[in-house]
Every structure is written in structure tokens, then in C-alpha cells.
Amino acid sequence: MALIVQKFGGTSVGDPERIAHVAERVIRTAQAGHQVAVVVSAMGGETDRLVELARAVGGDRPNPREYDVLLSTGEQKTIALLAMAIHRRGHAVQSFTGTQLNLRTDTAHTRARIESVDDTSLRTVLDSGAIAVIAGFQGVDTDGNITTLGRGGSDTTAIAIAAALDADECEIYTDVDGVFTTDPKLVENARKLDVISFEEMIEMASLGAKVLQIRAVRFAMRYGIPLHVRSSFHTGPGTRVVVQEEVMERLVVSGVTYNRNEAKIRVSGVRDQPGVVVRLFSPISEDGIVVDMIIQNFAHDGSTDVTFTVPRGDYDRAMELTRAAGDAVGARAVEGDVGIAKVSIVGLGMKDHAAVATRMFQVLAEEGVNIQMISTSEIKISVVIEEGFAERAVKALHLAFVEAGASAPVPED
């Protein structure tokens, strides 16, 4: 008997028929002798509808506490419906809201972080042979306020539950077959990966591959929870996300990703002195805005330029804060640009950065794509380019690195 956490996204529970389908799938797993905890998202489109209502009623910046009260109803609807569907098919079941599960988070409304999961009642339900159905994306703070983890947070919930229960596997069901070498909608020859390392998956997720949320993968890696990304529409295997050591064949580049959801802010004429950059970024990070790439040029005449990217949704706020901070540190100008895309190549086998980077820049140059920013990590190289070139860049890089099929030998260590 294994303990399996299954997570179904919004598309998988999008209507009564699909909910029935999920119920049957979950019951089959239980009937195979496993304990099953199911984590669900809001029905497809529901969160968008709620966000629209919030805007209509609360304006551009609705009260965050109440925003979470509103958004959490989406997942609450789904747990009730899925539990009904399971109950109707004769299997014992109990649903849990974040509050009922006592899934504790900090108080950062709309982007809360999980602090602890109280597994007492959950274990009682599972040990009784019932299926537990858990609302993803939501938690509760110490004062009983409802919090949400930010969009896509249901993955994080599933992995937190898997970690708390020391589950054998966490299956993430999606509307795609698994993790692909790049967006199949964009590149016809994109292919499904059978296995990928946590490290690569984290880069892929952070770079815009929407199959898994980065925080979720980080969580899973930290707690050593094996993930299985698979399709809710058929029973075939998907992509397993495992620790690096278990990945046998290492491609130089496992995937090509792109992300149009960032915006660029440039602060020019900043005095090149210790502490100035801190004063620039403190207000943004205190506001909870995640800064992604940061580029600082060499200083000329004691002043320098700092360019960074933020999520596009936080752009207006970030510009506001940066303008104030820029004035405070005596910067010459603060400019922004939302018309950018980040395109990245990711691979565990990317040992020789210089060679891979050179080839990447060459491919982009041949396509006439101008590179605005560059950032690298152990296993990825990202470039920021003009948004209109994103598709062309992804296609060219996928052809050059993935379809060419260059494999790196598995290191002997």
C-alpha cells in the first residue's frame, strides 16, 4: 500500500463530466489499495471570473485580505463537487478547506507561504480508508484569516501535503502529456521528456514552462518528493521529475522556454557606491515583488546603470517604487519596457557554458534577434529580447539544440 497525492488542475475539473472522470480515476487508485489525498484547483475559468469580479467591485487594487476570501471560494467549490462525485460512486470521502486542514501560512495575502501542515485530521480520514479531497492554493494564518498562495499555488499545496504525509509519490495531472522540450503549440517538433531532474525542472518552471510552478518544484526537491507530471485525459506515463542522480541520459539542452510575463526597468545614472543598490531594491522586495534578472553595467565616471526584470503584473507598482527610490538615491532616469520576452535554454549537460552560449548567440544573430540582457546559471542561459521576436527565437533554438539531439555523456562521478 502506497500513499499517493494526486493534484488535478483547473482544466481537469472544468465541468461536471470531467469532475466525474477525476472521481473515477481517484477511486481506481484507492481500489488498487493505496491511500489517496487529492488536491484540486478551481474549475477552469473560475479564478479568472473571480478576479474580474474583484476588479469590477474593488478596483485595480482590491483589498488583499478580501481578495483572498473571494479567490479561495474557487477551490472550495471544486472540493465539494469532487467529494460529492466520489461519494456518489460509493467511496468514503471528506473534503478539506485550507482552514479545515489548518494549512498554516504567513500573512502575506495573495502570495502567502506555507509554514506548516497539520496532518492529524488528514491522517484520520486516510486511515479510515476514505479519500481526502483538499483545496489547493489556500491556507489560513494564525489569526484565522484566509490566505492564498498566489496563482498556480495548488501544485505547492500538493507537494506540501505529500511532504507532510511522507507520500510515496505526488502525481500532478495536467491537460498536457508531460514536460516538453519546448512549447508544443509553438514548435511542432517539441517532444515529451520521460524524465527530468529537479534542477532542470526548476529552471524550466522559472523560465516560463507552465506545467509546474517553480515553488512547487523547489518544495518537492527540498523534501525529496518524486513528482510525476501526467495527463488527466489518458493513463499513459508522463514526465517523472527526479533527483539529478537518477537522470540517465543528459542532453546538452533539455528544453527551450520563453516567458512574456516580465517587464524591464532600467535605472540610469546611479552613483557607484556601496549601499546604493540596496536602497534601490529594498522598497520593491519589501513590497513582495520578485525581481528576476539584475544587470549592472561597469561604472563610468562614478555612475552606473542597473537594469532588472519584474513580473508584468507588478510592473506599475515596481515602477512607482523604483521612481521614488531612484529620486532618493539621485538617479538620472528610471525607464521601463513591458514589450520584452525572456528566452532560455536549460540542460544538466550544459558543462561548457562558453561554447553553448556562443552557439546560442550565434543562432539568435542569424535570426536577426537583438539581445538586451543575458543571465546564466549552472544549467541555463537566458536572454531578454524584444517580445515580437520570441517565437522566432524559440523555434531556432529548439532546432539548433534539441532537434539536433546533442547528448552530453553522463559524467563519471
Added chain:
Amino acid sequence: MALIVQKFGGTSVGDPERIAHVAERVIRTAQAGHQVAVVVSAMGGETDRLVELARAVGGDRPNPREYDVLLSTGEQKTIALLAMAIHRRGHAVQSFTGTQLNLRTDTAHTRARIESVDDTSLRTVLDSGAIAVIAGFQGVDTDGNITTLGRGGSDTTAIAIAAALDADECEIYTDVDGVFTTDPKLVENARKLDVISFEEMIEMASLGAKVLQIRAVRFAMRYGIPLHVRSSFHTGPGTRVVVQEEVMERLVVSGVTYNRNEAKIRVSGVRDQPGVVVRLFSPISEDGIVVDMIIQNFAHDGSTDVTFTVPRGDYDRAMELTRAAGDAVGARAVEGDVGIAKVSIVGLGMKDHAAVATRMFQVLAEEGVNIQMISTSEIKISVVIEEGFAERAVKALHLAFVEAGASAPVPED
């Protein structure tokens, strides 16, 4: 400074524009120097949509615990939206779900009864000068399960809150101007009552006048909470519901009501022995089904017939239980009929029952309406008739008793 509880129904909060309107109205009350606790229903149509989803997924008898998890999202949406709207207008506000308020109920899912209201956090919010926005219709049991009070239960919530806070008034905002002598949609000459006694209001509510829920009026009467039923669309006075002593002019008949939401069950050939009726009704009442009228005929040859009415929504279940109970007590037959309507006249001044009843039966006979069952109380006479005759009966009775305008002198006691 007064403490006022305001309750807004589904139509009043049916869309973003109306929610904005309610926010402004609530703020005006607060700005007049009052403490305000607002209780809201689900947005108009929302509960019906959720019920439809529950049926589609959970079948005819969806799991009651999960049904409550589902339905409670309706009010949760509204509190979040109204709180956002109030916050946006610069007034401090905090929303409360039933769980957050710790509004304790028994465990009877879908028709729970309020056991206690923990006013600690509510008072803290009100004393800070903020407006409290409370989800109607929902509570929580001792195990943390979400419960609902049954449809229309938001009125009950409002009055329970008013009682717990010892409020000065409980205003019930509706889409009508107040309590009418009969349904204005049916009878053109129906008129608004300025004042009505709790007793009359209870009869009116129990008999199908949909302005207030009967349990809510009972609650208000028990705790002496003055109600004010008024329109959310204008600021004019509505109908005040007060203790009997405060009603000056007593009409013989204050109102004519009708109710198409009942069904009739007849058990014939029941042995006329002590304990038999108990065995017939025990299973139904244990199932939580409310039996309204009960008629037992005189016994012939040691056997008798028992006829009673139940809410139409409980009809199938009641028939099932009654068939089993009928078999157990050796009844000859159990028959049911959903095609009925209950028509009633209500009035504090109804001193001479015989005269009023005679006139009522005469009016109905003149309209060709056959009476199937009769039931009377201190201040009302109800008849069950064939459903198709309901409208005709109401019109004729309103003309004869209300439009004729017969007033009874106020008793001197």
C-alpha cells in the same frame, strides 16, 4: 450611537453595481455615527447555480456535508466583494465567514440550527470603528464542518447577530418595499403594511410570504429584536415588525398568503390505536423533514386516515419513509399529491374564528374552489386546495377581506 444590523438579500447584491450601491448605503449609516454589522446573502442566482452544479455532479441527493461546503461559497463571495467595495470607498471593514465568526450550529447539514454566536472578534472590529460584513446562511459545527441554515437562512443569521450584539434594530433589505397584504404580483390592489406584529409576520412567513423567513421572525420575537423590512432601492420606510402591543390598528385580516411549495401525503387504513401515529411520523421527523398540516379523520371500524403536508423538496424522501412506516403499522395505502397549494388569511383581529372561517369558505365556494384540508391557529386560517386554483382563491380572499377593509377595534385589555 446605535448598533444596527443590516441584511441585504441576493437581489440587492446581484452585480458589481448593486454591491457598490449597498456599500454606499452601509457607509452612510456608519457615517451617521452608528456601528454597523452587515449580513449578506449569495448574489442573486448564485445559489441556484450551485444547486444545479451539485445535482449535475452529486445526483439527486448529493452528500449533505459537501453540499454545505459548496453552497457556503456563495455568501463567501459576497462578503469579500462587499468588503472590497467598502474598503475602496475609504472605510475600514472586515469580512467574516461563518467559521471565522465561530457561528456555532448543530450538525444538521443543509438545515442547521444556530446554537451560539461568538461575538468577541465581531465586537473588536465594530469597536475599532470598522464595518463588519458577515456571511449569512452559514455556520460551523463543533468539529469545524461547514453547515448551512437552509435557504433564506441569511435572515436568521442577521437576527442571531443582532441578538448576540443586543442591536438596536435589525434592518432587512429586500427588493420589495415591505410586507404586503398579499403578493403584489398576483393582486394589483395589494398594499404595503406600515407595521405588523411578530405573530402575524410568523404566520405570513410560514404560509408563504417570502419577505422574511419564519425562523428569522421567531428568533427576532424571542429576543425582542425590532425588525424593519425595507427596500434596498430607495430610502423610504418599509414595514416595521414589532411586538403585538405596539400595533395600533388591527385589521381582521392583515394578509392573504399562498404557498405552492408543499405536497400532501395520505396514509389510509391506519389502526386507530395509541402509538400508531408516532410510528408513522417518527422516521420523517428523525430525518429532519418538517411536517406542516396534519389532519386525522374520525375513525371508522377501528381504522382511520391521516393526511399531512411536507415541503415539496422533501416529498420523495417523505413518501419513501412513509411507505416503509405505513407497511410497518399495517396501513392500507400511502398516496401522495404534489399538485396542491395552501392559501391562508392572517390577522390579529381574527377574534371570531367561526364567522371569519364561514366567510372564507363561502368566498372560495363562490369561486368553485374545493377545499381539501383546513387548519387554523389563533390568528390564521389555512386551506389546502388544488394548485391550479391558488391565484383565483388569493384574489377573491384579498378582495373580500383586505380591500373591503374591515377593521377590528383594538381590544381594551
